[in-house]
Amino acid sequence: MHIIVPIKQVPETSNVKMDPVTGTMIRAGVGTVVNPLDLFAIETAVRLKEAHGGRITTLTMGPRGADKALREAMAMGCDDGVLISDRAFAGSDSWATSYTLSQAIRKLGDFDLIVAGERATDGDTGQVGPGIAAWLDLPLATYVAAITRVEPARGLTVERLVEEGYQVVDLPFPALITVVKEVAAPRLPTLRGKKRAKAAEIPLFTAADLDLEPSYLGLKGSPTKVVKVATPKVTRGGTLVRALDEDAVADAVDQLLAFLDARDLLPTGGRA
Amino acid sequence: MSFVWTLAEQHEGRLKAVSYELLGRGRALADKLDTKLASLLIGDGVSDEQLQTLVHHGADEVYAIQDPRLASFTCETYSNVLVHLIKTYRPSVILAAATSTGRTLMPHVAVRSHAGLTADCTELDIEPGTGHLLQTRPAIGGNIMATIKTPDHRPQMATVRPKSSRPLPADPTRAGRVIEVPLDLVLVDERVQARGYRGDAVDFVNLEEADVVIAGGRGMKKAEHFALLQGLAKALGGAVGATRDAVDRGWIGYPHQVGLSGKTISPRLYVGAGISGAIQHLAGIKTSETIVSINSDPDASLHQVADFGIVGDLFQVLNELQRRLDERRRGGEEDRA
Ligand SMILES: Cc1cc2nc3c(=O)[nH]c(=O)nc-3n(C[C@H](O)[C@H](O)[C@H](O)COP(=O)(O)OP(=O)(O)OC[C@H]3O[C@@H](n4cnc5c(N)ncnc54)[C@H](O)[C@@H]3O)c2cc1C
Ligand SMILES: Cc1cc2nc3c(=O)[nH]c(=O)nc-3n(C[C@H](O)[C@H](O)[C@H](O)COP(=O)(O)OP(=O)(O)OC[C@H]3O[C@@H](n4cnc5c(N)ncnc54)[C@H](O)[C@@H]3O)c2cc1C
Numbered sequence: 001m002h003i004i005v006p007i008k009q010v011p012e013t014s015n016v017k018m019d020p021v022t023g024t025m026i027r028a029g030v031g032t033v034v035n036p037l038d039l040f041a042i043e044t045a046v047r048l049k050e051a052h053g054g055r056i057t058t059l060t061m062g063p064r065g066a067d068k069a070l071r072e073a074m075a076m077g078c079d080d081g082v083l084i085s086d087r088a089f090a091g092s093d094s095w096a097t098s099y100t101l102s103q104a105i106r107k108l109g110d111f112d113l114i115v116a117g118e119r120a121t122d123g124d125t126g127q128v129g130p131g132i133a134a135w136l137d138l139p140l141a142t143y144v145a146a147i148t149r150v151e152p153a154r155g156l157t158v159e160r161l162v163e164e165g166y167q168v169v170d171l172p173f174p175a176l177i178t179v180v181k182e183v184a185a186p187r188l189p190t191l192r193g194k195k196r197a198k199a200a201e202i203p204l205f206t207a208a209d210l211d212l213e214p215s216y217l218g219l220k221g222s223p224t225k226v227v228k229v230a231t232p233k234v235t236r237g238g239t240l241v242r243a244l245d246e247d248a249v250a251d252a253v254d255q256l257l258a259f260l261d262a263r264d265l266l267p268t269g270g271r272a
Numbered sequence: 273m274s275f276v277w278t279l280a281e282q283h284e285g286r287l288k289a290v291s292y293e294l295l296g297r298g299r300a301l302a303d304k305l306d307t308k309l310a311s312l313l314i315g316d317g318v319s320d321e322q323l324q325t326l327v328h329h330g331a332d333e334v335y336a337i338q339d340p341r342l343a344s345f346t347c348e349t350y351s352n353v354l355v356h357l358i359k360t361y362r363p364s365v366i367l368a369a370a371t372s373t374g375r376t377l378m379p380h381v382a383v384r385s386h387a388g389l390t391a392d393c394t395e396l397d398i399e400p401g402t403g404h405l406l407q408t409r410p411a412i413g414g415n416i417m418a419t420i421k422t423p424d425h426r427p428q429m430a431t432v433r434p435k436s437s438r439p440l441p442a443d444p445t446r447a448g449r450v451i452e453v454p455l456d457l458v459l460v461d462e463r464v465q466a467r468g469y470r471g472d473a474v475d476f477v478n479l480e481e482a483d484v485v486i487a488g489g490r491g492m493k494k495a496e497h498f499a500l501l502q503g504l505a506k507a508l509g510g511a512v513g514a515t516r517d518a519v520d521r522g523w524i525g526y527p528h529q530v531g532l533s534g535k536t537i538s539p540r541l542y543v544g545a546g547i548s549g550a551i552q553h554l555a556g557i558k559t560s561e562t563i564v565s566i567n568s569d570p571d572a573s574l575h576q577v578a579d580f581g582i583v584g585d586l587f588q589v590l591n592e593l594q595r596r597l598d599e600r601r602r603g604g605e606e607d608r609a
Pocket of ligand 2: 514516529535549550567584
C-alpha cells in the first residue's frame with residue numbers, strides 16, 4: 001500500500017499567551033510544529049502500514065525550513081518526505097494550496113490512500129483535504145473517527161463522526177480521508193526514527209518541477225483575499241462573584257439566576 | 273439577476289435548524305444586493321409542508337432536489353448536483369452551514385467551480401459600492417478575526433458557524449415558490465456508499481446545535497460526577513461538553529470534547545465547571561453568546577473570558593443551582609395547575 005500524508009507546519013500555539021493589554025498573541029519565542037491534528041493522520045498511516053505493509057510518503061508545502069516538519073513525521077514512521085517550496089506558492093489560500101498539493105501528488109505516481117488532518121490550527125479552514133479530493137477526483141470521507149475494514153487494493157470502511165452519530169461509509173481505493181483525534185493516539189518518535197529522519201534526503205519540488213497553471217498559484221491565484229485582521233477583545237468584562245461559604249454560594253447562585261433570567265436564558269414557565 | 277443561495281440541510285427527512293439560521297443571514301444579504309434569496313435542499317423525504325417553512329423564514333424560492341439516492345450525504349453526488357446547479361443558474365453568493373456536511377461539500381464544490389470559499393464565518397456583510405461579500409471569521413484558534421473578500425470569482429462561497437445567528441421569526445403569510453428539481457441520474461456517483469449509522473446513534477449528542485452547553489473539566493474529579501452536568505443540562509435544555517483532559521481520562525466520550533482538537537461551538541449559553549480555560553479549550557467556545565465559569569481558582573483563565581464567574585467549589589455551586597432550578601420548575605408547574 002502506498003499512503004500519502006500531507007502535513008502542515010504551524011506556529012506552536014500550546015504555550016501561547018495572550019497579551020492582556022493589547023489583546024494580541026505573544027509570538028516571541030514561538031516555534032513551529034507539525035499541525036497537532038496532523039499527528040492523527042500520521043499515526044493512522046503508520047498503523048495501516050504496520051497492518052498491511054507498504055510505504056508512506058509525507059509532503060508539505062511551505063517555506064524551505066518546513067523539512068523540519070517532514071523529519072518529525074518521518075521519525076514517527078513515514079518512509080519518505082517531499083518538500084514543496086517556491087516563492088510562487090506564497091500566500092496561497094485553500095483553493096490554491098489544494099491545487100499545488102494535488103499536482104505534487106500526481107507527480108508522486110500511484111497511491112492507495114491520502115490521509116489528511118481535519119484542520120490546521122492556524123488557517124483553520126479544514127478545506128485543503130476535500131479540495132485535494134476534488135482536484136484528483138478521489139472518493140472522500142471526512143471526519144473519520146475509525147477505520148473498521150481494509151481490503152488492500154479494493155477499499156475500506158470508515159466511521160465518520162458527524163452531528164447525528166457515527167456514519168458508516170465504504171470507499172474504494174484510491175481514496176482520501178481526513179481524520180479526527182479519536183482515530184488513533186499518536187506515538188512518540190523513536191530514537192532510531194529520529195536518527196533516520198535526520199539523515200534522510202528530502203527531495204524539493206519547486207514550481208519548475210511541477211506541471212502547474214501559473215495563474216492558479218500563490219496569492220495571485222487565490223480567489224479569497226484577507227482584507228482585514230482584527231483582534232477580538234479577550235475579556236468580556238464580566239461579573240466575578242466569590243462564593244467561599246454556604247451562604248455565599250446561595251447568594252452567588254441567586255445572582256447567577258437573575259443574570260441568566262435577564263438574558264432570557266432560563267427555561268420558561270417557572271419563577272425564580 | 274444573480275441570486276443569493278443558502279443550502280438547507282436535512283437528516284432523515286427533517287430539516288435542520290441551521291437551515292433557518294442561514295436564511296436569516298441570506299435575507300439580509302439579498303436585501304442589500306436587491307436580489308432574491310433561494311434555499312436549496314439536496315436530500316430525500318422532506319415534506320412540502322416543511323419546504324414551505326423555508327419560505328416562511330425568508331426564502332423567495334426553494335429548490336428541492338429529492339431522491340432516495342440523496343438521502344444520506346455523500347460528497348461526490350451532492351457536489352455534482354451543486355456544481356451543475358451553479359453552472360446553470362450562476363448565483364452570486366452561496367452560504368452553507370459549517371457542519372460536517374457543509375465543511376466537506378463546499379470546499380469540494382469551490383475547487384470545481386473555481387470559486388473562493390471562506391470557512392466558518394461568524395459575520396457577513398456587503399461592501400458598499402462594490403457589492404462584494406465581506407466574510408468575517410475567527411482564525412488561529414479564535415485569537416484573530418479575519419475579514420475576507422472574493423473580488424474576482426463567482427459565486428462567493430462561505431460556510432457559516434451554526435448558532436452564530438438566530439433565524440428570522442416565521443411569517444406564514446410570506447409568498448414564495450417551492451420548485452421540485454428532478455435528479456439527473458448522470459450526476460449520481462456510486463463510488464462511496466453510506467451504510468447508515470453505527471448502533472449507538474440513539475441519544476447522540478449534537479453539541480454544535482445545542483442552545484445550552486454545560487461543560488466539565490478536570491475539576492469534576494471523576495466520571496460519576498458528570499451526572500451533575502447531565503442534570504443541569506436537562507434542566508436548562510442543553511447538552512454536556514467536556515475538556516480534553518476530561519475526555520482523555522475516560523470520564524466522557526470524544527464526541528463531547530470542545531476545543532482545538534474537538535468541536536467548535538457557539539451556544540447561547542456555555543457553562544464551564546472545573547475548567548481552567550486553556551487557550552485550546554477557549555478556541556472552541558469563544559463565540560458563545562454567554563459564558564459562565566465556575567472555578568475555585570479566582571485567576572482561572574475561563575473566569576477572565578466569562579460574562580459571569582463564580583469563584584467557589586463547583587460541587588456546592590452546581591448542587592445549589594440544580595436545587596433552585598428544580599424549585600423553579602415545580603413552581604412553574606403549580607402556577608399552571
Ligand atoms: C487569518 C487567515 C484566514 C484564512 N481564511 C481562509 C479562508 O477562509 N479560505 C481560504 O481558502 N483560505 C484561508 N486562509 C488561507 C489558508 O490558511 C491557507 O490556504 C493554507 O495554506 C491552508 O489552509 P489551512 O491552514 O486552513 O489548512 P486546512 O485546510 O485547515 O488543513 C487541513 C489539512 O490539509 C493538509 N494541509 C493543509 N495545508 C497544507 C500544506 N501547506 N501542505 C501540506 N498539507 C497541508 C493537512 O493535512 C491539514 O491537516 C486564511 C489564512 C489566514 C492567515
Ligand atoms: C494540540 C493541543 C490540542 C488541545 N485540544 C484541546 C481541546 O480540544 N479541548 C480542550 O479542552 N483542551 C485541549 N487541549 C488541552 C488544553 O491545553 C488543557 O490541557 C485542557 O483544556 C485543560 O483541561 P481542564 O480545564 O479540564 O483541566 P485543568 O487545566 O487541570 O483545570 C482544572 C480546573 O478545575 C478547577 N477546579 C478543581 N477542583 C475544583 C472544584 N472543586 N471546584 C471548582 N473548580 C475546581 C481548577 O482550579 C482548574 O482551574 C489541547 C492541547 C494541545 C497541546
